[in-house]
Amino acid sequence: MKARLMELVSLAARWFVAGVYIFAAYDKVWDPAAFAKSVATYDLLPLWAVNSASVVLAWLEILVGAQLLLGLYHRAAAVWASGLLVFFTGLMLYAGYTGAGFDCGCFPGGGGAAAHEAGYEGALRDILFLMPALWVVWRPGRWLALTPQASGRDGEYLSDSWGRHIS
Template sequence: MSPWQEALSLLARLFVAGVFLYASYDKVWEPAKFAASVAQYDLIPLWSVNAVSVVMAWLEIILGAMLLLGLYTKAAAAWASALLIFFTGLMIYAGITGAGFDCGCFPGGVPGEAHAAGWLGAARDLGFLAAALWLAWRPGRWASLKA
């Protein structure tokens, strides 16, 4: 890879790592709140909500850590891309149904602040997905433990 591609991969890796770590710490620490967010989408059977939300939260934090360290970057980026494709689909679905509830993607910093599920969320996730897909294709070697 050329130096500019390596630099782009490093930037993409740190960006996606930051997004996943920021998004996941609250989901991991307060699993009940995230499970309620997952259940709101009304897409999976009620009995599976807790298990799915717990695994998803821990997947995000592990992927964020792996991308930050540059550990098995290609595999981590492949998982990140798969998750982001799923999240983008959820946002599109919410946009079509006109949901408007808090997507549960990121912690709200201010009381009442929320990230509404819908078209803007889909556009945002597509941006993250572009970075993750680049990484899955070109993981790069700069500042990584094992690309």
């Protein structure tokens, strides 16, 4: 019973983070120029690195989202998701500290209206998103996952696709 509950929580957390990443990334992948402009707004990277970094970041986000959705090496994807969210949180805190006031470029529909303003609220949102991502790192789960993956610490908790203990 506990194993099934854990699997259910893992699946919900995995799909939630997948949804966040896919929603955040599809527009960045499709319109790299607009996303590069958002990245440049932070004024952190040298000019020559802005376009390349924004393209790689957008693709990393969409791949992480797809991996989490399909359960394909989803623990590795969750590690990336968590790492990126820690980075984004730092970025939002920095933006809040400097009083940036521009759109964070995190989600579609931003533009000049600063629908998702970079700052402390954004940092709080990213910390909330970080919780389920860390859960998936801790317990990736196996339900509806393409890659069979042991859950939890080695030997502590292993289950098959339907949550039955297998060791």
